[in-house]
Amino acid sequence: MQDDKTGGVPIRTVKSFLSKIPSVVTGTDIVQWLMKNLSIEDPVEAIHLGSLIAAQGYIFPISDHVLTMKDDGTFYRFQAPYFWPSNCWEPENTDYAIYLCKRTMQNKARLELADYEAENLARLQRAFARKWEFIFMQAEAQVKIDRKKDKTERKILDSQERAFWDVHRPVPGCVNTTEMDIRKCRRLKNPQKVKKSVYGVTEESQSQSPVHVLSQPIRKTTKEDIRKQITFLNAQIDRHCLKMSKVAESLIAYTEQYTEYDPLITPAEPSNPWISDDVALWDIEMSKEPSQQRVKRWGFSFDEILKDQVGRDQFLRFLESEFSSENLRFWLAVQDLKKQPLQDVAKRVEEIWQEFLAPGAPSAINLDSHSYEITSQNVKDGGRYTFEDAQEHIYKLMKSDSYARFLRSNAYQDLLLAKKKPESEQGRRTSLEKFTRSVGGSRWASGSYSFMVRPSWTVIELPQWYVKTAMATGGSGESVALPWAAWLRHSTVLCRI
Structure with a gap:
């Protein structure tokens, strides 16, 4: 991207009034290069990618402390490889203090401190008051070295150094991209690794810094640490992993x-x-009758039937038919215990113990010896989670045995089929009504209301009040299916007024 000879972004020197701006590129050039070489169609995506690169400090604006990418004529410059974040920099506050002091010693408008930098310098000066003379001497030495460099080279180096500190000591309100770096997290686990200094300052600071927290003192690895690590690695081996597919x-x-x-x-x-x-x-x-969709959902998992009140009732009824309802009643009692007020917990724990677990309990449940011993110890100091192990054991038992038998039982299958009968009856009733509407009736003598069934059916005389009721229901001139005529097996009494 930086190499102009191999198709990178074109780097040029821009001439302005009485000055030159060396080695810069525009934001538009960078965005167009990203879209062309990375096959990006959306300019917004290219700007976002460029902003991520700039946030890490590989590209930076020459006149702004905020590291972001703009698709315009703003001038940007590439960072020198020495200052790349991939070199695992972790600069100390002593280095930052030297840099700020060096900026104040150079009487140039482009090197003036921003407001937040001046505040940081004041805090660092108070924190490092005892060794400020040493920091000041280091800054003077750096200034003397910089003055011997070429003017153009010095201008580029100053901007690159400023961008380096904009990454590691960003403007207030900007995200510090170095805070959660995975390399730093790894380095905290290996404290023997020595931190690098930007300016070669090797003296360690023992004073508390306002910006940076000193690392913990190094201690040797003990046998206990090795055992813990072995235990952790063995647990990772037994860990069940799934493929992404x-x-x-x-x-x-x-x-x-x-x-x-x-x-x-x-x-x-x-x-x-x-x-x-x-x-x-x-x-x-x-x-009380669940819908077919609701009953179907009970078969998805055991948790689905436990979440549904009607499902629990049906499952309990099935367990009662198999004389094993104590398992579900115990599970529900423990669930209710977790919701009890604190003052009632001890009493409720004793009631559950006497009903399900005590010797000679009226509704004894089947627990393994390990869970029973743990529960017996927990009952002595009763709490909401006294029966946690026993509840988990009963849950697994019902899920693997009782729940599977319930899904295969006639009770569950009848619930699924029971919801289909009304639909079929409704469909048959609708078809009958359609048939009656398609069949014509006859209008008889005025003043008499006659009803006739076709093709060779009997004419039935009805009272006037019933016909009016039928007319209010079906409307004048329409075929009306009369409910009292249900005794006719394959026909419906029709009327026309």
Whole structure:
């Protein structure tokens, strides 16, 4: 990107009034180069990528402390490899103090300190009061060396040094990209690694710095540390890992399974009462008979049936038929215990123990010896989580045994089929009404209301008040299916007024 000879961004010297700006590129050139060489179609994406590169300090604006990329004629300069963040710099506040002192010694407008830099210099001067003379001498030595360099070279080096400190001591309000560097996190685990100094200052500072916290003293690795590390590595070996392809397949399967239950993807049936005026959804929820969609969801996982109140009731009824309802009742009792007020916890713990776990308990549950011993110790100092191990054991037992048998049972299958019967009856009733509307009737003598069934059916005389009721229901001139005529097996009494 920087090499102009191999197709990089063109670097040039810009002439301005009475001066020259050496080795600069414009923001537009950088954005166009990124779009061309990285096949980026959106300019916004190219600007974002350029801003990320600039935030790390590899590219910087020559006249601004805020490291960002703009798609305009703003001049940028490439950072020298010596100052790249990839060199794992971790500069001390002593180096920062030398840099700020050096800036104040040079009477040039472009090297004047910004307001936040002047405040940082004042804080550092108070913090390093005892060794400020040493810092000042180092700054003077650096200034003498810089004055011997060429003017153009010195101008470029000053801007690169400023950009380096804009990365490691950024402007207030800007993100410090070096705070959560993975290399630094690794270095904290290996404190034997010596920090590098920007200006070669090797004297360690023991005073507390206002900007940087000193690292902990180095200690030798002990046998206990080695044992902990071995234990950790053994645990990592036994850790169950999944391939990304398997994780993606699992997420896709989960999404497809719950699509019809997501109202944002699939419209709810019946509609949401808060949006429409239809309260059928609330009526269904209040009814004791669950919908087919609700029953189907119980088969997704054991947690689904436990979350649903009606599902728990149906599952409890099934367990009672198999004389094993104590498992679910114990699990529900422990769940209720976690919600009890603190003053009632001890009493409720004792009640659960006497009912399910004590010797000769009326509803004894089957626990393994390990869980029983832990629970027995926990009961002595009862709390909300006294039965945590026992509850987990019972949960796994029901999930692997009782829940699987419930899904295969006639009780669950009948619930699935029970919701299909009303739909079929409704469909048959609708077809019958369509048939009756397609069949014509006859109008008889005025003043008498006659009803006829076709093709060779009997004419039935009805009282006038019933016909008026039928007219109010079906409308004048329409075929009306009368409810009292249900005794007719394959026909419906029709009327025309």
